[in-house]
């Protein structure tokens with residue numbers, strides 16, 4: 001026997017309350033995302049069918065998901081996907097979950113290159129899910145996009161998303177590389193974009209459990225912010241064409257330092273940009 005207790009609406013409400021008690025930051029949204037994915041319907045469709053009863057199997061599976069989320073496991077890892085820019089990316093614990101700030105970085109690059117029609121060579125450095133390079137490649141059919149990541153597991157996910165979202169016919173190259181060390185020396189790029197790890201390890205204590213206990217530390221933390229970035233800036237310079245650009249997402253408290261460090265390396269026209277929370281999170285450099 002089904003009763004109203006088993007309806008979409010009542011289960012959403014109960015789950016939201018449970019997640020709220022467990023201090024999960026966006027309890028309603030997560031309850032909805034987890035249920036919509038389970039029922040294989042778009043999230044808005046939940047409210048069209050809000051009296052729809054769930055079967056016993058569906059209820060058990062949903063309970064399992066809500067329990068996982070209550071232990072801080074990110075919703076994106078539970079459902080294995082995250083929306084970013086205008087695509088949906090497969091994600092698991094080998095890659096960072098794409099963040100809304102990074103969408104602003106992609107938008108900046110597209111804005112700067114909106115006029116040119118040429119076939120540009122682009123590199124997404126530390127590609128992870130591939131969200132940056134794939135979002136750039138999608139509207140720019142003649143751009144040649146390259147991806148690099150130090151982690152072979154992450155590289156596999158970049159490849160998977162790239163073939164699912166861009167299809168198999170695009171001219172794309174993948175490099176498993178510690179920064180630029182394994183990228184062939186004869187390559188040169190019009191534009192390099194990167195959201196590298198940028199949280200100093202000493203800030204680990206301030207990071208929320210969703211991130212700290214589940215996301216790959218390799219993609220997040222640095223033991224020495226300055227050393228890593230001096231290396232990135234120095235190694236990257238010879239890979240840029242004259243007039244080429246390097247875009248970085250970075251730690252707002254280190255962005256001023258990073259700008260100065262880049263000018264010392266020889267980059268010019270170093271422009272900082274704030275994110276939507278008014279934090280200086282992006283840097284654009286020109287060679």
Ligand code: GLN
Pocket residue numbers: 096097098099102126127128129130131132195196197219220
């Ligand atoms: N480029 C990916 C992202 O922006 C991964 C970044 C990383 O691993 N540091 O989400």
